Amino acid sequence: MGSLFFTSVELGLLYAIVVLGVFLTFRILNFPDLTVDSSFVLGAAVTTILIRNGMPGILSIFVGFMAGFLGGSLTAILHTRLGIGKILSGILSMSILYTINLRLMNGPNVSLLNQPRIIEIFKIPTNHFYLTLFLIIVVLTIKFFIDWFLQTEFGLWLRATGNNEITSQSFSINTKLTKFVGIGISNGLVGLAGGLITQYQGFSDINMGVGTVILSLAALMLGEALTSKNKIPILTFVIVVGSILYQLIVNIALQLGLAGSDLKLITALIVIISLLIGGKNKYQFYEKKLFNN
């Protein structure tokens, strides 16, 4: 039982980094960013190639972040400089990154199974303790970074941009810059997670990003359903808990004999139940976010 519990917690913590990134764009910046599906793979691809060329796996934390940041800034530039709509600029850079990822990996699938990588340092699969501890430290560091960042002057500008862009501009906030940085950091976190997850699972695949946005939104809503408070430090905490809960539920469903193919239904049910617990306001909030752009 122990190691199965750990497997869920590990996956939950790894995806919590993605969910925190998605939280920054969807929730704080009011920007439904679809780049995530591809910047996730971008982080994984860059990390994989560098590890195969001799880079220590632990450095992937920085490399994945930078790769993701670049991917996100592509979306930000398309949106802020070229004036392309939010969803469309996400879709465009998603397709651009797909090609770039294929080129980087020089094929659809690159293996890391026989390469030195992070999970070997932490002795997976025999011992789960050190990896879990490491992931908790990484995730909490990111959580506290986001908490701190959103309280700085620039962070407040960023939140204002998400609340009301036009009013923010009238207060002479450079909303192009705040969006650029916000989307960049968000995708940076996603890329970082991609780099860690590729090492965790032992390979990169061009299709590994499919469904990342949906999964993140489900975990995000599940987390938010746990609190009615609206303070950033509480929200970032419950999001991490939500991501772990999500993976626990998925693993329990698998253990109970549900086929992997039934899990999409579970995801949808998680979202519906979260919305019911979270109350109607949040539902309207997401509807506004997703369809008014």
Next chain:
Amino acid sequence: MKKIITFLFIVIASVSVFIFITRYKSSNNKQILRVGISQIISHVGIDAVRDGIVAGFEAKGYKNGENILFDFQNAQGETSINQAIAGKFANSNYDIFIPIGTQASQALVNLIKNKPIVFASVTDPVTAGLVASKEKPGGNVTGTSDMTLFKEQLELLKKFQPEDKKIGLVYNPSESNSQFSLQETKKYGAELGYEFITVPANNTGEVMSAARSIVNKVDAFYILADNTVIAGQEALIKVALEAKKPVIAVEQSGVEKGALATIGINYIKLGERTAEMALNVLNGEKPGDIPILGVKDGDIFINSKTAKLLDITIPTDLLEQAKQIYE
């Protein structure tokens, strides 16, 4: 407060379910063979391999639900579910694992070190990092590969046109697939006494001019397992047929478009062979010592209209073996 109660409830519920499952699992009897089968997604090839695996076990007297239990898992194309399935299998008491396809196999090999894994239908298991070499895989892993039937396809040409010697190949120099299949084709072709004339095409649009540049120097064309060339195969076939030269395609779609013939992978048979391997492993053979098994059985596809156009008589044994004949 309400939130905290909800949260605690969910946590307690999850933990108790986990404990329940562990208890329940360990009390099961050990007489029944338990097999974990996973696939990343559903498509015709993968599903046929899965059916073949079940058929292979049935042929040896194992009936699902009676003396064998299959746990079929399908990640529906999602990495996180693929990983969760691998985690489930790693913590199960199953006797053997049969992942179908590269991604499912990689996830299982990553997590399972103490139980046998017999993968099915992985094109290049060495590059995928699953095994050390094809001859001696090592560790707890072996399996079957769905590598293209290069040799059989070249032999097929011999059956139609024994006197043909020079074969034209169009390839894309920037595609790793293409490099690999070019190298394999040359290797097997040399054994069969063929001489190859190669010409590069950097994109689909260049396939026609590339084919035209060598059409008068060759006796026949062979379409490589190269995505660029396959995408442009209609142009190649057109050029070849205008000059009355036969084309051997790498897959069925080429024959449909006018290539003379091909021999393609029979995925059900591949699954059956994987099941046989798995049973050998369960009977005590070490997976690390069993060489990777390639495809041995192919389905033959012939285009009789093209044969008539080229004045080629189709050998009667091929006509009988053919799975489909296009007219």
